[in-house]
Amino acid sequence: MADQFDSALDLLRRLNPKNTAANLSAICSLVPEHEEELLASVDQPLEVRRCKKTGRDYLLCDYNRDGDSYRSPWSNEFDPPVDDAEMSSERVRRLEVRANEAFDVYRELYYEGGTSSVYLWNLDDGFAGVVLLKKSSSQTAASGAWDSIHVLEVAERGRTAKYKLTSTVILNLGTKGDALGSLDLAGNMTRQVESDMPVDADETHVANVGKLVEDMELKMRNLLREHLLHVNTKRTVTNASQTEEVYFGKAKDVVGDLRSIPPLSEANRERAAQREMINSMGR
Incomplete structure (x- = not known):
């Protein structure tokens, strides 16, 4: 059974990253017993859904999924509804609301559009979460999509906290024209960082996470620019x-x-x- 899971991951690494979602779905249909593990292990382009209660868009990922339902960070409700869903504590939910407000501003300043979502949940010694950012563009001659997935773990130690951030960027670029023909470029990059930072209040966590994500995205954008140029x-x-x-x-x-x-x-x-x-x- 472990060999099937490892083989599935190895196959996904060798296939075109642009088709990761379709390839992952096909592999899960072949080995349904590994579906949960594969969905949790493989980063794929983010999907957008409209919150029925607030009318705002949010991003779907494995971290806000319960079966076939997804939780909106704006309403804190699952769609379709889930009766026995495990929810975070009131304190972590308050942090999640503030983080979504902060990264909504970050998204507008850095991406000038797109969609952002933040999801947090409880840990024994702190909390964990994921910051999601997506910007896509589709035109006649060119198309592109940027997906950022920042998974974080926060271990609280009194007036300090240890932050562990694992960031993945999925980039898709395409162009088509009579003079140049067609170009289809896709790939992903993952980086990790750990940092101990002071904490004065719960709001400080939002600022600390924001700084870590901002610095990481800047580094990864520069790395991708160097790769391309x-x-x-x-x-x-x-x-x-x-x-x-x-x-x-x-x-x-x-x-x-x-x-x-x-x-x-x-x-x-x-x-x-x-x-x-x-x-x-x-x-």
């Missing part, structure tokens, strides 16, 4: 932990080949000289 000669992937190099590394090679730093006439002269040298060696 700079030439990388690394073409061989030796293990699954380097999956992002398959997709982003190839894009860097393409950009590097298309980008000509010296003048075109100088490049042509160098090619002619190289051909002349090869011909003379053959003679």
Whole structure:
């Protein structure tokens, strides 16, 4: 049974990340006994649903799911309703409300649109949660989607707290045109950080988590920008932990080949000289 689960994860790592949701659904239908484990282990692009009570959009993930129902962070209700759903304490729910308000502002400032959701739940020595951000765009010639999944654990120790943040970014880019043809680029990146920070009141947790998420997203955006814009000669992937190099590394090679730093006439002269040298060696 463990071999089936490991094989399923290995297969998902090798398939196109753009189709992760469809591939995951197909694999779960083949091995339904591992469905819960797979849904909890595999990050996939976030889906958007409208809260029936408040009319606001929220994001779906495994952390606000109970069976086939999902909880809205705005109304704190499941859709469809769940009679025996496990809910967080009043204190953690108050923190969740403040965090959703804060990240709604963060989303508007950084993404200028999109959707955000924050879900928190109780732990024995603190609380845990997930911060979700999604921005997508679909046009005639280009499309793209950015999904951020920040899973956090907070261990409270009096006037300090230990924060552990695991962040995953899923990026999908596509373009289509008569001149350039079509380009389909997809991949994901995961990073982790731990930090001890002072806590004066419950509201401090929201500020601390916000700072950690903001810093992590900045670092990951810069890393993705470097992946996409700079030439990388690394073409061989030796293990699954380097999956992002398959997709982003190839894009860097393409950009590097298309980008000509010296003048075109100088490049042509160098090619002619190289051909002349090869011909003379053959003679």
